[in-house]
Amino acid sequence: MWKNVPLFPEQASTLASEVDALYLTFLGISIFFGLLVAGLVIFFAIRYRRRAEDEIGRPEKAGIWLEITWSVIPLAILLGMFAWGAKVYIGAFRPPSDAVEYFVTAKQWMWKFQHPQGNREINELHVPVGQAIRLTMTSEDVIHSFFVPAFRVKADVLPGRYTTLWFEATKIGTYHLFCAEYCGVEHSKMGGSITVMEPADYEMWLAGRDTGPSVVASGQKLFRVKACSTCHRPDSATLAPILHGLFGEEVELEDGSTQIVDENYLRESIMNPIAKLVRGYKPLMPTYQGQITEEEVLQLIGYIKSLASDATENQGPESDSSSPASTPDEG
Amino acid sequence: MQGESSHAFGLAHHFDSFDQQREASYLGMWVFLVTEIMFFGGLFTAYVVYRSGQGAAFAIGSHELDIVLGSINTAVLIGSSLTMALAVWAAQTGRRKAIVAFILATILLGGLFLGIKVVEYSAKFEHHLVPGPNFHWQGPEAPGVEMFFNLYFLMTGLHAAHMVIGIGILLVVAILAWRGSFSPENHNLVEGIGLYWHFVDIVWIFLFPLLYLLGRNIQV
């Protein structure tokens, strides 16, 4: 049951961790002062309980230095938080100059989007991951507000004016979009979703407006179809190296050198495996040059990247992301 | 109110002296005027904000106002302030008939101001320079000119409403003065309405240049 108690939204943008760090720090400071005051109050209230009916308290002289101390210290803390908060805020509202501009028009009670390539959407926005995206927004009628909790961004959308916000998504998935300024009857329903995709998927989507299966799912299918799985088993390394958890690791090659496994390495291993032979294996893997398109290579790379080092994971359908806050994937 | 027709207002039960009563009344009236400053202040703020955004349109709109009538009105209102101050002087020195006379003069001048305002307003109505859906302006900067006239009517309208209320109270005070309700010890009502009236004058002192005089140096 507790697994379903949401406490924190996902961190899906470059901004999210900054905001969370700021929040948690301030939360810690607040808890400290809260406990301090509550503790002192309870302690004094018990320790100095009235013992006789006509007992009175002992007044002390007020100390100006004490007053100054407990004014200056909170002020200093607060000013520090102000400065940090200001930095995060300005960073959040000042788009980098290479941010790609998308247009948003809000109206009662829907969101209309236009991609720079011209595609238009209603209530859903597809964006590529890792790209700075700037939204230029206006409203056709009343004030609305564009809010994506997973990105930690929010900006009001006004009629007769353009307002801007920007974000760079860091995680594939689908995230809630809410309208956060009361705008009438269907304010609660004026939401939608932001779907963050791999750049390749995004291009495909733009071209055919067909999201199709994701890169990873396609790669998984290819892995079977192209017979990779006959040799590369997740549980046995006798015939071929285990690919689970391989991405990002260091491998030792035949000639003694080591290499980090990145996309280029994977591509080369598919297209020209003999060039980078792994120590301890025979040159059994055929080249797939000419038998596989670049797009398919990308899909295979995507699939291999997604393979966790847990070797028990095999043929189950891979979900792109599991975020408590995501709406059902629209595939 | 205490007192029959020929009895002056006395000392309220919770005050200890006439001085204390007068000081309390004077302070209270000033605190009220501070609220009025902030009340009009909202409109002045709107004016400053919008003028900073569309100064040209406001200048054009201002040209449509009749500077002669506006100046006359300013003089009339200042005159009414003078008569009001004299009414208070009369109350301070216990001159019953003079109080009434000066208050009536103030009412007359105030009425004259309102009359001239009516003339101005009807001229605007004729030219469709009225706020709301009936606004019509052929020249340039139509949206800004409409905003100017919205503010013009709101500000002068609120001001005129204050004057109407002021005149109403002045009538009541005149009647009370005639009945001899005021004395040099207790004429707080006269002082109070005097403060109110002077405040209304001050609002106009600011409205006049802001609305009528801007952009006069530009040939339009």
Add this chain to the structure above:
Amino acid sequence: MTEAQHPHTGPKDEPGLDSELNVRDLSWLTVGLLVILVVAAVVVWFIGFGIRDRLAAEDPPPPALPEARMPYQPPEPHLQVDPRQQLLDLRAAEEEILSTRGWVDETNGLTRIPIDQAMDLIVEQGLPTPVSAPEPSEESPTGN
């Protein structure tokens, strides 16, 4: 109850006496407050623009191709931003065409007249009978 037993409070004893009100201190406090406000405004100015400039320094250089520079408009059709204004503009444009004279096709000598006039002409002369070539100058405007 002698004078020595209780100090002045001010108003109730002698109304209008402001022994209670320390104008000098209050004035200095006001001045202090205004100074704090000005200092805050200045410091915050530097913080704000400082952070902005530091962010601007991290921006990548603009792309060489002018078309690739931000901001640019996506291809038509654009999102509708102010339907009320668009409608007003559309109506105004239509009204303009309907109520004025002008050339429709200068090379072929086709003009338009205000629609009221056209309606009067039709009432006088009757509807135009179909002919092979279009009649110039009596045509009702074809608009856009």
Add this chain to the structure above:
Amino acid sequence: MSDTVTTPPRRKHYLNVDYGIKSWLLTQDHKRIAILYLISITFFFIIGGVMAALIRVELATPLGDLVEADTYNRLFTAHGVLMVFLFLIPSIPAVLGNFLIPLMIGAKDLAFPKLNLGSWYVYNLGALLMVAALLRGGTDTGWTFYTPYSSTFADSEVILTALGAFVVGFSSIMTGLNFIVTIHRMRAPGLTWFRLPLFVWAHYGTSLIQVLGTPVVAIAILLVAAERLLHIGIFDPALGGDPVLFQHLFWFYSHPAVYIMILPSMGVISELIAAFSRKRIFGYKFVAFSSLAIAVLGFLVWGHHLFVSSQSIYAGLIFSVLSMLVAVPSAVKVFNWTATLYQGSISWQTPMIYALGFIGLFVIGGLTGTMLATLGIDMHVHDTYFVVAHFHYIMVGGAIMGYLGGLHFWWPKITGRMYSVFWSKIAAGLIFVGFNLTFFPQFLLGYMGMPRRYHAYPEEFQILNVLSSAGATILGLGYLLPLIYLFWSMRYGERAGDNPWGAYGLEWETSSPPPTLNFDEPPVVTTEAYDYLSLREKKLA
């Protein structure tokens, strides 16, 4: 049967000096006017509270199934409007302030008794307008009336509600004006400013805010009504207008307004802590000045409600740093109250329970306020339940605790009766527990991203909402109890003496209830505030 002891005639005090409805409706006695206000605001608290209950029942399930979306919008608007304008803003000043300030300064009445009665009638006129609006369906703009929705698009009783708020504002101004003049001009001989009870200082600060701020929201509301009724597009972007200007004018008042809601409560807390520690408040001058500092600085921070509403970044920075500044006087008060407890003689009576509860909950509410003032946090949690939790913590957990504490403290003075101590402690406990259960989950909901004013919400927010609604039920029960036992005590409660708590203050030196002119002999003050030593010596003498 000669020489029998004849029962002395019943002592005349302000409650029994005159009977009949006219003697109440035309009274000029500040104490009777306070009772009149008590009846009015309690009535509207109940109505606002019932709406809160309905809101919480609806929000227990993610789908909008109890009421329609439109109804829900009208419910939360009415809840906010009634609770803010008709309950919390008048509550302590108009009830406790009206009753106690003349007593505390040794005066016979306020400076302008007729104005005081007038303020109650003006309040009722405004309330009537709002009730009329409610009966005709209410308004759905939220208590903040943002344009252009409220001025052009809303299809509800905006003008009636707005005019109601406009009129009620004048009642608030009249009260503030009265208090300022009274405190300046009507103090007893010997009562210098620094001998005043901190309750009076707090109300002085409150009155400054009422006088300087309320007119601005009045004009803002008037402009919305003008735009709605006469189509004078003052906020219309098509004419070069700016909807955010409305927000500026609205919040210029509404932020100071929240200090109107808390300062009197802080004044009560100062009195309670002093009385139930039998000690002078530590740092008296600092606490006194902090009331003024909050009043003044509170006017310089309103833009923190506009951080994401297209206000310029620079203005946002200014308002944020100033908001940090305004938190300091509140911190000063909290620390001084805590220090007062040190070496005090602390009695755990019901009013003190409320006071100590206030300190804890106010600190939580206040600290979350400073989190909201931090730009980087607010941009994420603005218009989410985090804000709702912040203000309910500080208004309900703070201000209302102070109000209830004050009511329980001065009840014997006001009515001459004591209430059941047992039930009062049960109620305080229920309120504390119910309150935290209701509003703590809302902090979590807000950071998760649940927006405000949502009738239906995504499923993953449900469990926290259920917790919140459960707490609301307990809270409602907790509020029900005082309604019952306080009312009951007026008839059947034990009669109280002049000073049942042994507290210091001019109000405790007259009888309970006080006579109409407050004191049999006009008092003269010769001691400092909270001088318990002299109080004990006087009693022993």
Add this chain to the structure above:
Amino acid sequence: MSEYITPIRTYLAVFLALMALTTITVAVAFLELGPFNDIAAMGIAITKACLVVLYFMHVRHSSRLTKMVVVAGFLWLFILIAFIMSDYLTRGMISLQGPIG
């Protein structure tokens, strides 16, 4: 303290001054002074207002408390306008690198 009674000649003098200032402000409005047109108009208006407040409204001879109240009122109006203008005058300076289409 008994009330101060302003002599009539003071009232008349103030009245004449106000009339003169009104004439001046109208005349100056027609001159081309650039930004000083506004400054002059407001300066004259403030002077007139001061005269009315000090003499017609007797503030010159009233308690310090009254004077503080008057100053506070106008100061608050100034705060209202100044802070709101701080928003409008700095829009777009930090957030955007330049105007958008």
